[in-house]
Amino acid sequence: MSSDIVWQTIRNNSAFLKTRRNVPKRFSTERFNLMAVNSQRYNGLVNKKGVHIQLSKDGKKVDVLTKIAKNEHLPQKSTRTVSILSKNGRRARNGVANLVKTYKKRDIMPAQRFISQLLRGTPKAKK
Amino acid sequence: MTARPLVTVYNEKNEATASQIKLPAVFRAPIRPDLVSFIHDQISKNKRQARAVSTEAGKQSSAESWGTGRAVARIPRVRGGGTHRSGQAACGNMCRGGHMFAPLKVWRRWHRRVNVAQKRYAITSAIAASGVPSLVQARGHVVDNVAEIPFVVSDKVEGFRKTKEAVSFLRRSHLWADVEKVYNSKRYRAGVGKMRNRRYKQKLGPLIIYGQDSAIARAFRNIPGVDVLNVERLNLLKVAPGGHLGRLIIWTESAFKKLDAIYGTPSTPSELKKGFVLPTAKMANPDFSRIIRSEEVVNAVRRARKVKSTPKVHHNPLKKFKLMAALNPYATVLRDAAHKKQKV
Numbered sequence: 001m002s003s004d005i006v007w008q009t010i011r012n013n014s015a016f017l018k019t020r021r022n023v024p025k026r027f028s029t030e031r032f033n034l035m036a037v038n039s040q041r042y043n044g045l046v047n048k049k050g051v052h053i054q055l056s057k058d059g060k061k062v063d064v065l066t067k068i069a070k071n072e073h074l075p076q077k078s079t080r081t082v083s084i085l086s087k088n089g090r091r092a093r094n095g096v097a098n099l100v101k102t103y104k105k106r107d108i109m110p111a112q113r114f115i116s117q118l119l120r121g122t123p124k125a126k127k
Numbered sequence: 128m129t130a131r132p133l134v135t136v137y138n139e140k141n142e143a144t145a146s147q148i149k150l151p152a153v154f155r156a157p158i159r160p161d162l163v164s165f166i167h168d169q170i171s172k173n174k175r176q177a178r179a180v181s182t183e184a185g186k187q188s189s190a191e192s193w194g195t196g197r198a199v200a201r202i203p204r205v206r207g208g209g210t211h212r213s214g215q216a217a218c219g220n221m222c223r224g225g226h227m228f229a230p231l232k233v234w235r236r237w238h239r240r241v242n243v244a245q246k247r248y249a250i251t252s253a254i255a256a257s258g259v260p261s262l263v264q265a266r267g268h269v270v271d272n273v274a275e276i277p278f279v280v281s282d283k284v285e286g287f288r289k290t291k292e293a294v295s296f297l298r299r300s301h302l303w304a305d306v307e308k309v310y311n312s313k314r315y316r317a318g319v320g321k322m323r324n325r326r327y328k329q330k331l332g333p334l335i336i337y338g339q340d341s342a343i344a345r346a347f348r349n350i351p352g353v354d355v356l357n358v359e360r361l362n363l364l365k366v367a368p369g370g371h372l373g374r375l376i377i378w379t380e381s382a383f384k385k386l387d388a389i390y391g392t393p394s395t396p397s398e399l400k401k402g403f404v405l406p407t408a409k410m411a412n413p414d415f416s417r418i419i420r421s422e423e424v425v426n427a428v429r430r431a432r433k434v435k436s437t438p439k440v441h442h443n444p445l446k447k448f449k450l451m452a453a454l455n456p457y458a459t460v461l462r463d464a465a466h467k468k469q470k471v
Contacts, residue, residue, distance in 0.1 A: 006261050006262060009158060009372060014265040015264075015265055045261035045262075072260060073132075073276050073277075075270050075271055076272050076275075
């Protein structure tokens with residue numbers, strides 16, 4: 001589906017759109033939006049390709065999800081997950097960059113920023 | 128994007144069956160949130176019941192103005208004596224106990240006529256939007272694990288008589304998460320509606336559209352958030368609730384097959400709607416990035432002139448010795464002399 005048409009429908013009106021009084025920027029909390037900003041460029045629903053980063057369910061790895069463009073209409077099969085085992089910030093950043101650069105170059109920087117913030121926010125495992 | 132792929136039919140256990148149906152042409156109708164919102168607005172006014180204020184409200188006192196010369200405003204005042212009420216102002220909208228400004232009348236225009244063609248356009252647009260996973264997600268439905276959108280189920284579902292079967296079907300098809308969302312969203316209504324038999328509010332879940340009248344409604348109706356509709360009598364208020372596109376719709380196989388007959392295709396007119404032709408979009412190819420990357424455009428356009436202007440960075444000679452030496456050759460001599468002095 002054309003991302004432009006879907007964007008025009010969603011841009012003002014979406015379950016993920018977050019607007020607050022006195023906050024001039026609009027945020028968007030859907031998956032595959034690495035900057036969490038409400039814009040066509042970064043929106044996770046509208047674009048065929050997207051990268052998302054989250055902690056794995058057991059909390060020990062970081063999962064990098066990518067959208068499979070062909071399976072847009074098959075939600076169950078529409079994502080591919082690769083795990084990054086290292087929780088070291090520098091290693092994880094490089095790992096993510098390697099995964100993303102062949103898939104969607106534009107998302108390398110946002111992905112690196114996202115994973116750095118994610119790991120900074122998770123409590124360090126006590127050895 | 129007028130390609131019409133094959134949609135797989137799933138059975139009630141969420142296994143893909145062998146049957147596949149070509150996507151009905153309705154799903155390629157133009158998506159018009161503005162139109163759907165407007166039509167929804169108009170149509171939702173049609174179930175309103177007249178309400179008004181009593182015709183005699185605020186006028187039932189025999190008040191009469193005291194006229195001029197008595198050092199009071201000329202508003203009608205209540206006659207008689209022996210009570211606080213006597214001599215009080217009555218009857219005006221500014222008076223306590225008087226009638227309101229512009230009393231509400233039952234002959235207010237409650238309902239709205241909507242052109243049939245516009246209603247049909249809106250419904251086709253809403254159906255088309257329900258086939259776009261992004262729009263369904265943006266509307267707030269939980270579809271992460273649904274097998275396919277649009278989701279078509281075998282007609283066995285139409286034969287369900289027990290809510291238990293319905294629930295088990297929804298669970299297996301990974302649609303139960305959407306129903307759970309409804310359970311979790313049940314809350315008190317804000318405002319006076321609470322005491323007017325509208326105590327609770329909750330979100331909407333999936334909509335089930337069936338092809339042949341059966342007991343399916345009875346199986347699904349007690350599940351919160353779930354609505355059930357017959358294909359031939361689709362309701363925009365349910366397909367695009369709130370005027371918002373992208374409701375999660377579960378089609379039964381017979382309903383899905385009927386869509387081409389009901390709405391027609393670009394090549395065959397609709398069998399059930401007289402004179403109806405599927406609306407066409409203003410742009411055949413709305414995908415901007417595909418257009419600019421297409422052969423025709425790329426061949427017609429000259430190369431972009433990328434003039435890389437890197438700004439010249441000026442460093443501080445006091446901090447960068449090489450620069451200092453370039454500006455003042457004697458600086459090298461001074462520095463060496465200083466070094467020698469330090470050594471000594």
